[in-house]
Amino acid sequence: MHILITGGNRGIGLGLAEQYRAAGHTVTATSRDGSTGVALDVTDAESVRALAGAVSEPVDLLVCNAGVYLDKCEDLEGGYAPELWAKTFAANVTGVFLTVQVMLPHLRAAEGAKIAIISSQMGSSTKAPGNSLIYRTSKAAALNLGINLSNALKPEGIAVGIYHPGWVQTDMGGAEAGITVDESVAGLSARFAALGLENTGCFENWDGRPHAI
Template identity: 35%
Template sequence: METYLITGANRGIGFALVQQCLANGHRVIATYRDKASANALFELAFESGLLTLVQAELDTEAGIEGLVGELAGQALDVLINNAGIMGPDQQDLDGLDSAAWLATFTINTVAPFHLSRLLLPNLLQSARPRIITISSQMGSLARQSTGSYAYRSSKAAVNKVMQVMATELADQGVIVCPMHPGWVQTDMGGMEADISAQQSAAGIVHFVQSLSMAQSGRFWTWQGEEHPW
């Protein structure tokens, strides 16, 4: 039995990841932003003794440090940085608010970095520590596409952050990978997307369970296929 920490777990891919990990018999610590949007998560916690819920604001360093403080001494096998936002409605050449762009970076890029580094003492208690960040192929420099400047740039940046972190933590045996979850039927992805959150989560968890150091520092899809940067 392993212990997973999953951020942004009250809906979408995060909630499906919690369900999948519990179904596989793992302990799960799940974060949510506000109780009003986490009813399903609380119901799941009532049903399962393996799920612990923690309220966390990940858009400030104080919020991240508060979460880390609550987890002091707790061994973690897997951190899944899932919390993320699409960013402002207008993200094209005709206008992109700088403050909204920076807010997108704060959640999608900076928060995963700070949380990962501050939880290293927890992760290093594991025999096979893994840091997984839910990224997107929209951040791949190999793809030609338009619009969504804030979201795309934040995901491209977090990909590089995780690649560098993988290199720096290799000597300590920490596996670090960004993952593309697929085009998923969520509030962000829309109902026209290719796959359900449950399909995405099942693929991600299956892959995470088999990850080795040889795969660290590379960009992967939910199907376990390497994605070009």
Template identity: 65%
Template sequence: MHVVITGANRGIGRALLGRYLDQGEHVTGTCRGTPPTDGAWVMLDVTDHDAGQKLGAGLDGQAVDLLICNAGVYLDKGENLADGYPAQMWADTFAANVTGVFQTVQGLLPNLQMADNAKIAIISSQMASHEHAPGGSYIYRASKAAALNLGRNLASDLRPLGIAVGIYHPGWVQTDMGTARAEITVDQSADGLKARFDALSVATTGCFETWDGRQHPY
């Protein structure tokens, strides 16, 4: 199995990459900076408008069985409604969390079609839910809601091609983004997410699930 993980050099992406390598899978990780030494790496900034095409070209006709769209940013922590949330912050966040996901899927679509029962996993957040809207973090919440909507629509379009799409809340995780105050460890999140990806199929395509297997309200 060939697994491609964006933003795989740290946090949840790094933990997932390690698990698939330990399982003996062929794993390609992407990162913006200097890559680690384990696995196969591609230096890639998902906000580059040619990122998806560059990634697809770099894989040189290799089938992709599982694409994990994990790269993302949370730039608006601490912003206030009165005079915060500048326009460029909106643009930068959506470029990474939404456009980057779409371009990655678009660029790797030929590779996904080469695999049997290919899967796409999109890391969103519980902060995407319109039923859970406590306010604040407007940019991040909006971008993750857009990623959820994107995943749901991709699921509809890709179902006839036999490609399943799942959208996932990874939990509040003890990473640089989640901070040390978060509820679960990176290992707990990665183990749970991997189980969700294993269970994903065309029959469940379009699902929005938590790391521990619960259906998340939209």
């Protein structure tokens, strides 16, 4: 199986890449600086277009993992600058769409291809405490995008799943987070394996529990 993972140089992306390689799969992992072997800045349309030329074989599983969280400490009255909105949506929403779009020929060339979009429970309407407004809104948009893509691509035999990876001990999640990268990766890889046309459009937790939209 050939798996392409965006943001594969650290955290969950790196963990997934290492697990799949250990299992004998072919992995293409991307990073902005090219340290993983394939350079990709999902916020740069030219960089995304170049990805198509860097990948020469069908893609069985595309994991859209690259993302940013830039508004952890913003306040409602004076924070949330316009550039934070633009940068966040460019990475967390537009970047996901552009990556899927440019990889469509590679996905169509595989039998039973799958797309996994890493969103967050923070994008759910049931998780809205009134902070991290930009990140929450972007992850809600990524969730909506994934559901729409699942309907658009189902007739072509391509399944799309959207996932909350857990509160993970990464640079983004922090040391106080509830689960390790290994725990998240084990759960997510099981979710990806279970993804098919019968449950395309699902929004699930890393441990298999369905998540409210």
